[in-house]
Amino acid sequence: MKSVTLTVSALAIAAAAPAFAQSRENVQVAGSSTVLPYASIVAEAFGENTDFPTPVVESGGSSAGLARFCEGVGENTIDIANASRAIRDGEVETCAENGVDEIIEVRIGYDGIVFASQQSGPEFGAFEPSDWYSALAAEIPQDGEMAANPNSTWADVNGDLPEVEISAFIPGTKHGTREVFEENVLLQGCEDTGAYDQMVEMGMSEDDAEAACMAVRTDGASVDIDGDYTETLARIESNPDGIGVFGLAFYENNTDTLKVATMGGVEPSTETIASGEYPVSRPLFFYIKKAHIGVIPGLKEYASFFVSDEIAGPGGPLANYGLVPDPELADTQQKIENETTMSEEQS
Amino acid sequence: MTDATASAAPDAAPRRGKSIVTQDTNTRKRNAAEKRFQTYGMIAIGIGVFFLVALTWSILRSGLPAFTETAVTVEFNLSQEQFDEAESQVLKTAAYEGFFVRALQAQLNEEGAGDVQVEEDAVGRIMGNVGSQIREFYRANQDQLGQEVSFTVPASSRVDRYLNGALSREDLTNSRFLEPEDLDIVDRLVDSGVMANAFDWTFITGTDSGVDNPGGAGIGASVIGSFFMMFVVLVLALPIGVAASIYLEEFAPQNKFTDLIEVNISNLAAVPSIVFGILGLAVFIQFAHLPQSAPLVGGLVLTLMTLPTIIISTRASLKSVPPSIRAAALGVGASQMQAVFHHVLPLAAPGILTGTIIGLAQALGETAPLLLIGMVGFVARQYPDGLASGLLDPNSAMPAQIYTWAARADPAFYEKAWGGIIVLLVFLLFMNALAIFLRRKFERRW
DSSP states (O other), rough: OOOHHHHHHHHHHHGGGGOOOOOOOEEEEEOOTHHHHHHEEEEEEEHHHHSOOOOOOSSSSSSHHHHTTTTTTSSOOOOOESSSSOOOOHHHHHHHHOOOOEEEEEEEEEEEEEEEEEETTOOEEEEOOOHHHHHHHHHETTTTTEEEOOBBHHHHHHHTSSSSSSEEEOOOTTTHHHIIIIIIIIIIIHHTTTTTHHHHHHTTOHHHHHHHHHOOOOOEEEEEOSSSSSHHHHHHHOOOOEEEEEEHHHHHTTTEEEEEEEETTTTOOHHHHHHHOOOOEEEEEEEEEEGBBBBTHHHHHHHHHHSHHHHSSTTSSHHHHHHHTTTTTTHHHHHHHHHHOOOHHOO | HHHHHHHHHHSSOOOOOOOOOOOOOOHHHHHHHHHHHHHHHHHHHHHHHHHHHHHHHHHHHHHHHGEEEEEEEEEEEOOOHHHHHHHHHHHHHHHHHHHHHHHHHHHHHHHHHTOOOHHHHHHHHHHHHHHHHHHHHHHHGGGGGSSSSEEEEOOOOOHHHHHHTSGGGOOOOSSSSTTTHHHHHHEEEEEESEEEEEEOHHHHHHOOOTTTOOOGOOOHHHHHHHHHHHHHHHHHHHHHHHHHHHHIIISSSSSSHHHHHHHHHHTTTTSOHHHHHHHIIIIIIIIIIOOOTTTHHHHHHHHHHHHHHHHHHHHHHHHTTTTHHEEEEHHTTOHHHHHHHIIIIHHHHHHHHHHHHHHHHHHHHHHHHHTTTTTEEEEOOOOOOHHHHHHHHHOHHHHHHHHHHTTTHHHHHHHHHHHHHHHHHHHHHHHHHHHHHHHHOOOOOO
C-alpha cells in the first residue's frame, strides 16, 4: 500500500516539476574547449567580484557550442557560445531560421598553436609548414600524378630533422584548432613546397587542390585527437618520438614535460604571437544572443567584465594564463557597450 | 561404484593394479587434472588481486596529495584606505592579492636583511589565488581593518608539487609560473615555519574553481549534486520499479504482451547510458523545458537507467520467496494483494534493497549521460540553499567533476582528479558495504 502511495506522489512530483522551473538566474555558456579555461577564469572572478551568480560554462567544442547556440531563443537555450574560430555563414543562417537573428560577436584575444614533443625525446628544434605538409599529406604529387605519401621518418621530409618515425597527434575535426592547423600549416606548406601549383597544373580545380593539400594521411602516422590537450599529452608521454599540437597556454602549463619546436624560425610566445611573427595563431571569440540581454541577469555585465582591461588586457589573469591580448580590445568593449550585432557591423 | 563393492567384498582377491593403497594411472591423471585446475584458479585470482593492488596503489599514490595543501600563515594588516581602493576596482580580488603579496614581500625583505632582495613577482608566483579569501574576510569583518590579522592562505600549486616531490628543481625549465630562484624563497619559508603542509579542507568542502586556481578547487558541491541526483533516483526508481515488478510477477497474466514487456526490460538494462543522456536532452530539456545542468534532470535520466536494474533484481527476489508462503496466506483467506504486501514483499525486501543500492551505486559513477544535459564543465560553483535550489540550480556530479578536472592543463588538477576518484570510491565502497550488511542481516533461507 505504502508503495502505491509513494508511486503516486513520485509521479506527482515529476509532473509538477516543469511548473517550478523558475526563471534562470545564471548565465549559461557552452562551446570551445580552447576558450573554456579562459571562460572559467572569468566566470569564477565574475562570481567573486560581483553580486551575480557564477555563470555555468560547458565544454564540447566550437561546432557543438554554436549548434546549441542556434537552437533558438529562450531560457532553456544557452546565452553565449564560445568558439575558437569565427562563426560560419551557414551557422548564421541556421541561427536566423531558429529566431536567433541578433548575434554580438566578441573577440577576446589570440591563441597560439604550438608543436611540442616529450622533454627527453628527439630534438625537433625547428619546423617549417612545408615539413608538416610533406609529413602528413595523404597524397603528394609525384611526376605529374598523385601518389600516396612515401615519407615515413621526419628525416625523409627534411634532412635537418631527426631520423624518427613520423608520429603526429593533431586535433580532431570537431575542434576549431584543426581548421587553423589545416589552413596555416598544411595549406601554407602545400603552397611553399610547390605541390599546390603542381596539382593545379595537373588539371585539378583550385578547390580540389586545396582539399588535397589539407587531406591528412590515414595510415597511422597521424592520429586525430578528439579529446582535450590532456589526451594529446598522455599520447606524447607514452610515445617518445611523438609530436603533438597544443595551445600555447597548455604548453606553458606543462613545460616540465614538454619542449616546443619553432615554426618558421619563430619561437612561440605571447610576444611573438601578438606581433604576428609566429605564423600559427588564431583569434578566440564568444557570441552573445542579444535577445537574452536584459532577460538573463548579468549577461551584459559578464560580457563587459570579460573584455575589461583588468581581465583580458595585458597583465590580467587571462594573459597570465596564456591568452594573447587583443590590441583592439577598446573597440570590443565599445561594441558590447552599444550591443552592436554582426549585421549592424556589416552595414 | 563397482570399485567400492569389489573391495568391500571380503573374499574377493584384490585385482591387479586396482589397489586402494597405491594409485593407478587413471586416478593419478584425474588427481593431477584437479591440481592443475586449482592452480589455474589460483593464478586467475592472483592476477585479479595483483591488478586490484596495483590499481589501489596508483590511485592512492596519485590522489593522496590532493588532500593536503601547502599553506602560508602570516600576519597581515589592511587599512581602511586600501579596502576602499580595492572595492572601487573592477577586479577587486586581484587588488587584495596585490596588497597581500606586497606585505609579504616587505616582511621577507625585512627578515632576510643583507640577502638578495625578494621581488614582488616572485612572491606572486609562490602564492596561490588568495584575493577572494581575503576579500570575503574583510567584507564580513570590517571592524578588523587596520589591525593585525593572522591569515592562513594557500601557496601556488607548483610550490605544493615541489614540496610533495612531484616537481624537482631541474624540471623548472622555461616556466613562467615558477622559476628556480623562487624555490630558494620557498625553502626559507619552510625553514622558518611560515609555510607548512596542512590538510586541505577546501578539497572536501569547496566548490570548483577556475583553471588558474587549483588550490581553491573542491569536490564538496558536486558531492551535494550527486546526492540530489541519487535522491531523485531513489524517490522515483524504487517505487516505480517495485510496483512494476510486483505487478509483472504476481498479478499480470502470462501472454504475448507481458512477454514483450519482459524482453524489453532485459534489453533496456543493457542499453548504453549515453542513449539515456540524449533521450534526457530531447525529452526533459527540449520538450519539458526543465532547466539545463540541473540535478533534477540528471536524476530523471539516471532513473531511466536504474529502473531496469531495480525491476530485474526485485523480480528475482520476489521469485525466490517460496510459493508455499503465498499458498498459506491465500489458504487462510487473505486476498492476493494482502498475500503480496503482508507476506511476500517483506520477505523479498532484503533482495530489493540490495538491488536498489547496487543500482544507485552504478548511477552514482555514471558520467556519459551527464555530458549531454550540461553537467560537465565549469558548473559546480555553489552550494544549494534548499531542496528546490538543490534540484534546479546548476550543479555537477562527482564523476563529471573528476572528468572536468582531468582535462585541465595545470598538472595540479590532474592530482585533484585522482583525489576525486578516492572520494567517489569511498562512497561506492560504503554503499556496497551497506548492501552486503542489509543482505546478511535480513536475508532468510528456506
